[in-house]
Amino acid sequence: MASGTLADDIRLKLGILSPAERKVARVLLAGYPSSGFETIATLAERSAVSAPTVLRFVNRLGYSGFPDFQAALRAELDDRNASPLSLYEATDDTGAPDSAAGLMARSSKLFTAAVAQTLAETPPHDLEHAIALLADRKRRITLVGGRFTNLLAQYLGLHLMQLREDVRFLPDRDVERTATLATLSRRDVLVIFDYRRYEHDKVSFAQLTREQGGKVIVFTDTWLSPTASHAEVVLPSQVTTPSPYDSLVPTLAVIETVVAGLITALGSDAHEHMKHSEDTARRTGLV
Numbered sequence: 387m388a389s390g391t392l393a394d395d396i397r398l399k400l401g402i403l404s405p406a407e408r409k410v411a412r413v414l415l416a417g418y419p420s421s422g423f424e425t426i427a428t429l430a431e432r433s434a435v436s437a438p439t440v441l442r443f444v445n446r447l448g449y450s451g452f453p454d455f456q457a458a459l460r461a462e463l464d465d466r467n468a469s470p471l472s473l474y475e476a477t478d479d480t481g482a483p484d485s486a487a488g489l490m491a492r493s494s495k496l497f498t499a500a501v502a503q504t505l506a507e508t509p510p511h512d513l514e515h516a517i518a519l520l521a522d523r524k525r526r527i528t529l530v531g532g533r534f535t536n537l538l539a540q541y542l543g544l545h546l547m548q549l550r551e552d553v554r555f556l557p558d559r560d561v562e563r564t565a566t567l568a569t570l571s572r573r574d575v576l577v578i579f580d581y582r583r584y585e586h587d588k589v590s591f592a593q594l595t596r597e598q599g600g601k602v603i604v605f606t607d608t609w610l611s612p613t614a615s616h617a618e619v620v621l622p623s624q625v626t627t628p629s630p631y632d633s634l635v636p637t638l639a640v641i642e643t644v645v646a647g648l649i650t651a652l653g654s655d656a657h658e659h660m661k662h663s664e665d666t667a668r669r670t671g672l673v
Contacts, residue, residue: 407443409433422459500624504636516619521651530556535579549656572599580611592616
């Protein structure tokens, strides 16, 4: 997982926790983030440990007490639910560059760091698993995005269509969307793009896919979409940008990396599929 969330901090510290503290950690992670707002007594009871164990656990994370821990969690949720408008209103532009050269220098610094951090924090196992699922020609791929991220779903999907068969987008119209979702089965992989402010229907799509035995791949931000709890693979990206809008540049870098991996994984099959597609396009006057 990418850094920046309490859940990630808990996962990183699992190895140094006592057995009793690990019980608290697992209960928190299983119901994150809502579990973090329960009382000490409730959390202790659900974890089958004592209240002092819960307090030792939050101390181990670096917090002076349970209220301090919950305050940090509330701050994280505020960031998680931020909108472009709230980010715009919270922006202090007193240090903003006053020239095109200054803006480009600032953008270069921010985007370079965000892409580098995203790729450095992407677990190789998760990337490999995503590539393996998307390269499995026995599986059918369905992609869906959100208000802005539908562009990314289209971008990845169009690449996939050039490399393999059985790739589709979740339709926009309700009747078609329902019909598509009703056909989900064990052979399906649903690829979801979901970034703050998260869209509730994506959780339902992910849950339905898992219930039918399919697999879910989620591209999201570092605060993690709620769909992550139903996902086989989660690929988070940084969203740092010089504007109030979250950047999709790091996610695009991850997509390009996945496509490169797919070309290698599919090998000659991808080559033959591309040749057949090009021939079809020429014969039908589409190129």
